[in-house]
Amino acid sequence: MFKDKVAIITGSTQGIGKRLALKLAEHGAVVVINSRSAEKVEKTVAEFTSKGYRVFGISGDVSDYAFCEDMRKQIISHYGRIDVLVCNAALAVEGSIADSSAKAIELATRTNIHGSIYPAIALMDDLTVTKGSVLFMSSIAGIVGLPGYAMYSCTKKAIFAVAESMKNEVLDRGVFIGVCLPDFTENEDSKQIMTINGELKTIEKRNGIKTVSLDRTARCIIRQLKSKRFLCFTSLRGRFLYNFYRFFPRLLLLAVKIKRKQFMK
Ligand SMILES: NC(=O)c1ccc[n+]([C@@H]2O[C@H](COP(=O)([O-])OP(=O)(O)OC[C@H]3O[C@@H](n4cnc5c(N)ncnc54)[C@H](OP(=O)(O)O)[C@@H]3O)[C@@H](O)[C@H]2O)c1
Known part of the structure; x- marks a missing residue:
């Protein structure tokens, strides 16, 4: 299915993006790697x-x-087509919204919202020609606004809404739109998180939190691209939380309220 297809994964020099690029390359795709760092x-x-x-x-x-x-322009002049776009690049963001600087709020919004929408609209005409696919990366943190991670939850919920709108807008053009809600995923040592001051710090390895492997996450996304299912979860916990919030929103909000101090630690 991916043989000789041209797939661009934004933010693919590490983490989920890189592992997904590797899997797509293993399936025979030509992959376009991107991140801000030319060296990476x-x-x-x-x-x-x-x-x-x-x-x-x-x-x-x-x-x-x-x-x-x-x-x-560069992809078209090299390969003449674009088949798959995965809007993966994003910043992890921590801290209470009440204490966040304007700089941190603007950077989170630009990177996570503009940084997902802009590639999709810039490449849409070419994806229409190939009847290609766009996959947006949300998160289980985008199911409900989490205390202590407000800007991350906000931007990931926004991306979900963008995917919901766009899927119907481009339906008649034959472009597939999907959205993935990964659970906590195994981190690279180089993974960074933005603080309330808009500065980046390296995240320590997650201890005590069950994480999903990069391999499993990439496999789930490949399956989603193949099956053209709108929604994808990388864990049962993600699927459960999503459905729990749909049917019992007050209960989930109450659970978050009770556990607020743990989130905000
Ligand atoms: N890891 C998790 O637990 C988890 C859970 C749920 C959802 N997600 C979502 O899954 C996606 C990947 O997460 P990850 O943890 O694998 O990410 P990551 O390790 O933090 O890597 C992010 C990648 O994006 C690039 N990037 C950041 N800003 C960019 C920009 N403005 N333009 C181009 N590239 C940019 C980074 O490279 P440069 O710094 O060189 O630009 C890097 O290659 C994200 O959308 C994230 O929100 C992750």
Whole structure:
């Protein structure tokens, strides 16, 4: 299904994006690697090339629309088509919204919302030609607004809404839109989180929290792209929380209220 298809995964120099790019390359796709760091893109491209995969790197910031248009031009001039776009790049964000700086709020919004919408709209005409797929990355933190992670929950809920609207807007063009809600996932050592001051700090390895492996997460997304199912969860816990909130929203909100101090630690 992915053989010779051109797939761009934003934010694919580490974590879920990189593992997904690797799996798509294993399935025969030509993968386009992206992140803001030219050095990380170069390193990832070299790694993929050494494994014999067809890969192309484009470094730049997906929250900048001019960059997204330029990225589109580069892919089209190299390969002449775009089949799959995974809007994966995002910033993890911590801290109470009441204490957050305007800088942190703007950066979270730009990266996680603009940075997902801009690539999708810049590449939409080419995806229409191939009747391709766009997959947005939300999170289980986007099911309900979590205390202590307000901007992350807010941006991930927004992405869910964008996917819901866009799926019907482009239905008649034959473009598939999906949204994935990963559970807590195994982190790379280099994973960073933004603080209330808009600064980045490296996240410590998650201890005591059950995480889903990168492999399983990438496999779930591949399955979703194959089956063209709108929604994808990477764990039973994610599916359960989503459905629990749909049917018993007050109960879930009460549970979050009771556990608020744990979230805000
Ligand atoms: N990890 C989890 O537990 C988890 C759970 C649920 C949902 N998710 C979602 O899954 C996705 C991937 O998460 P992850 O943990 O694998 O991420 P990650 O390890 O933090 O990696 C993020 C990637 O995005 C790139 N990036 C960040 N801002 C960018 C920008 N403006 N333009 C282009 N590239 C940018 C980063 O590279 P540069 O810094 O070089 O730009 C990096 O390659 C995200 O959407 C996240 O919200 C993750």
